[in-house]
Amino acid sequence: MNWNNGVRQFHRWVSIFFTATVIANFAVMGQEAPPAWVTYLPLLPLALLLFTGLYLFAVPYATKWRGARRSG
Numbered sequence: 001m002n003w004n005n006g007v008r009q010f011h012r013w014v015s016i017f018f019t020a021t022v023i024a025n026f027a028v029m030g031q032e033a034p035p036a037w038v039t040y041l042p043l044l045p046l047a048l049l050l051f052t053g054l055y056l057f058a059v060p061y062a063t064k065w066r067g068a069r070r071s072g
């Protein structure tokens with residue numbers, strides 16, 4: 001498994017974790033005083049998704065760029 005695949009799998013599984021934290025937010029919104037820590041829970045996975053997602057976005061362009069440089 002190469003580096004890009006690892007980042008893709010990480011992005012994939014963190015997205016499931018992120019989804020679970022969003023669902024947890026909907027679950028606690030019904031309460032009178034929703035606990036603040038639950039509302040902050042999605043921020044860590046969202047930050048990880050942002051950076052791994054930007055990496056995944058750049059991969060095809062970096063590959064083309066490197067390919068163009070190799071063939072001169």
Ligand code: HEM
Nearest residue numbers: 008009011012015016018019046049050052053054056057
């Ligand atoms: C926060 C900013 C995010 C950015 C910049 C981002 C960007 C990307 C990019 C560029 C790809 C690869 C597309 C491709 O070349 O095929 C990708 C794949 C994916 N993203 Fe995100 N993403 C973000 C957030 C999320 C979120 C919030 C979710 C879901 C909750 C998510 C779920 C996925 C999934 C499931 C894939 C496919 C992974 C795979 O190929 O196995 N992403 N994302």
